Amino acid sequence: MTRPAGKSFDRSIVEGPIGPAVWKLAWPTMLQNVIGGLQGIVDHAMVGNFVGYTGNAAIGVSWQIFLVVQVFIGSLFTGMGVLVARFAGRNEPEIVNKVVYQAFLTALLLSVGILAPLGYFLAPTLLDLVNAAPAVQAEALPYIRTLFIFSFGMMVFFMLGGALRSAGDARTPLRLGIWMTVLNLVLNVILIRGLGPIPAFGTLGAAMGTVIAAGIMALVSAYFLFSGRWVIRLHRGIDWRPDPAIIRQLFRFGLPTGIQGVAMNIGGVVLLRFIGSLASSAEAQAAYSVGYGQLFSLVTWTSVGLMGATAAVAGQNLGAGKPERSVAGVRIASRIGIGVAAGIGLLFLLVPELLLDAFGMDDPGVAVLGRELLAFLSVSGFFVAVALAYTGALQGTGDTRGPLYISIISQLALPLALCWVLQSTIGLEAHHIWFAILLGHMTRCFLSAGRFRRGHWRRIEVGIG
Numbered sequence: 001m002t003r004p005a006g007k008s009f010d011r012s013i014v015e016g017p018i019g020p021a022v023w024k025l026a027w028p029t030m031l032q033n034v035i036g037g038l039q040g041i042v043d044h045a046m047v048g049n050f051v052g053y054t055g056n057a058a059i060g061v062s063w064q065i066f067l068v069v070q071v072f073i074g075s076l077f078t079g080m081g082v083l084v085a086r087f088a089g090r091n092e093p094e095i096v097n098k099v100v101y102q103a104f105l106t107a108l109l110l111s112v113g114i115l116a117p118l119g120y121f122l123a124p125t126l127l128d129l130v131n132a133a134p135a136v137q138a139e140a141l142p143y144i145r146t147l148f149i150f151s152f153g154m155m156v157f158f159m160l161g162g163a164l165r166s167a168g169d170a171r172t173p174l175r176l177g178i179w180m181t182v183l184n185l186v187l188n189v190i191l192i193r194g195l196g197p198i199p200a201f202g203t204l205g206a207a208m209g210t211v212i213a214a215g216i217m218a219l220v221s222a223y224f225l226f227s228g229r230w231v232i233r234l235h236r237g238i239d240w241r242p243d244p245a246i247i248r249q250l251f252r253f254g255l256p257t258g259i260q261g262v263a264m265n266i267g268g269v270v271l272l273r274f275i276g277s278l279a280s281s282a283e284a285q286a287a288y289s290v291g292y293g294q295l296f297s298l299v300t301w302t303s304v305g306l307m308g309a310t311a312a313v314a315g316q317n318l319g320a321g322k323p324e325r326s327v328a329g330v331r332i333a334s335r336i337g338i339g340v341a342a343g344i345g346l347l348f349l350l351v352p353e354l355l356l357d358a359f360g361m362d363d364p365g366v367a368v369l370g371r372e373l374l375a376f377l378s379v380s381g382f383f384v385a386v387a388l389a390y391t392g393a394l395q396g397t398g399d400t401r402g403p404l405y406i407s408i409i410s411q412l413a414l415p416l417a418l419c420w421v422l423q424s425t426i427g428l429e430a431h432h433i434w435f436a437i438l439l440g441h442m443t444r445c446f447l448s449a450g451r452f453r454r455g456h457w458r459r460i461e462v463g464i465g
Contacts, residue, residue, distance in 0.1 A: 009088050009231060010168040013313060014320040018328045025309035026336060028174035029165060033301035035181050042185060043206045046192050048360030051139065053286040055203045056359060057132070058139035060289025062207075064268045065126045066147045069119060071261025073110045073155060076103055077162045079254025082398050083246070084166035084232075085312050086462045089319025093231075098239065100163045100232050102246040107159055111152045119148025130269050131276025136285065139203040146207035153215030160221045160232075166312045166396075169231045176217055184213035249462070256400040260407045267412040274419045274433055280365050284430050287369035290359045291377065292437070295348070299381040302340045303388040306333045310389050311396025314457075318397045323458050330393040330452065337385025345378035369430050376434040383438075383445035390448035398460035402451040410444035 013021045047055035080103040087095045123144050127137045157180065161173035190198055191205030201208060226234050275284045310333040314326035347355065352371040361370055391403045415436035422432045 009091060013168050013316050014089055014322060018325050019332050022309060022313055022329050022332045025165060025170045025312055026306055026333060028170035029308050030302045030305035032174045032177035033305040034298065035177060036301060043188055045359050046188060047203055047206055050193055051202045053363060053366055054135045055139050056289050057136045057282060057285040058143055058203050059206060060285065060293045061130050061132050061136060061272060062140045062144040062147065064265060064272060066144055067265045069115055070151065071265060072258040073107060073115060074158065075254040075258025075261060076106055076250050077159050078257040078395055078400060079250035079252065081162050081166040081311055082253040082315060082396065083249055083462060084163055085315025085396055086319035088167045089316035096167060097232060097234060098243065099246055101234055101238060102243050103159060103250055105242055106247055106250060107155050111155050115151055116149050120145050123148065130272040133282045136282065142204045143207045146204065146211060150211035150215065153211060153218040156218035157214050157221060160225065163232055164230065165308050167231045168312060172230060176221060180213050180217040183216060184209050187212055253398055253400050256404040257395060260404040264407050264411045267416060270416055271433065274428060277428065278430060283363060283365040284369055286366050287373055290356065290361060291370050291373040295355055295374065296377045298344045299341050299384055303337050303385045306337050307388040307392030309333060310392035314393040315396035326393060326397060330389055333389040334386045337389050338382055341381035341385040345381050348374040348378040372431055373434050376438050380438045380441040383441040387445040387448045390452045393452055394457060397457035398462055399457040406444055406447040406451065410440045410447060414443055415440040
């Protein structure tokens with residue numbers, strides 16, 4: 001097929017040295033995710049200092065609940081990424097454009113028609129489910145309802161970013177992510193603390209800043225998508241009708257990832273219930289929200305960036321008929337992830353008080369639990385980095401069921417069973433929960449690497465007809 005005016009696919013991903021190809025996709029994605037993680041950290045720090053640790057806990061439990069539903073819709077983007085990478089590797093641009101458009105239509109229906117109304121009405125019940133303290137619920141309810149109602153902007157932004165990375169362009173999502181982060185920070189400074197005639201919205205202001213910034217950048221992204229300046233573009237000649245064949249493939253590859261995401265986040269919600277059952281539940285929830293939800297994001301977001309890069313490299317090279325380059329790519333990504341995890345882990349061990357103080361975690365009980373959690377997470381980072389690199393390779397090549405089974409075992413069954421047994425026998429303590437998190441990460445790492453080495457992904461066929 002001939003390509004209409006616009007950028008061409010970067011063929012260095014499937015030709016030439018594999019190391020530079022991985023790094024070309026990895027560093028912009030990692031940097032974008034770190035910047036996005038820093039945005040969340042600033043939100044927590046501002047809310048912690050202006051509202052208190054109940055505001056931190058409210059943001060933490062709200063996102064844990066919101067992600068349970070969001071990742072299910074977002075799983076379509078994994079299915080989209082599989083198809084985009086495979087057909088980009090085959091150098092078939094018009095099929096790539098059709099796939100992205102069909103993913104947009106499907107996400108629109110699910111986000112506006114299902115997520116917004118159900119999320120709004122079920123929010124109080126969901127907050128009860130995680131045993132959130134009354135003071136935390138009061139801060140969390142307007143926050144989480146705002147996320148549910150206005151989620152579509154975030155969906156569009158993340159969908160287009162994933163599509164561009166799968167097609168080999170990681171720098172454009174980085175630029176858009178930087179602009180969105182700057183806009184979000186400016187809005188949050190104004191809305192959380194107030195400015196002039198604008199009142200201080202506190203915790204709610206953080207949600208307002210997030211959805212407004214995402215909505216604006218989604219509109220900007222849509223403009224460029226139709227302008228023809230990107231490697232993916234929509235044009236007048238495209239078929240605007242829903243395409244059942246493509247949508248089936250989106251669900252074929254995406255649905256296991258959606259179930260995986262829901263299972264992992266349900267595991268997080270149940271883990272919050274265990275934390276909520278502790279004697280110092282509010283303090284433990286605050287330590288968990290800041291330590292695991294924010295500071296550990298320095299590991300998870302860089303690792304998720306590597307996962308996206310590995311998925312694109314593995315998928316494109318499999319599409320180009322070069323599976324050995326897919327194998328080499330995941331090994332290089334794992335080494336990069338281990339190096340990042342080592343640096344962040346040292347910070348957790350050497351300056352935990354400094355990190356926690358930045359979030360207003362000056363309550364003695366919260367500080368003790370936070371330092372304890374960071375010690376466990378300094379080890380977890382190594383296993384998470386490697387696990388996500390191999391998860392990206394599996395998902396990018398179309399093996400989305402393997403990570404689903406692995407996540408159910410490692411992130412749901414194993415850690416929650418351990419917490420339940422300890423709670424029923426010797427009595428559950430915070431450090432037991434922190435150890436359960438570490439054990440889950442170790443298990444996920446070993447199972448993911450083992451699944452990839454079995455090579456089932458080499459035989460997966462992708463088609464839309």
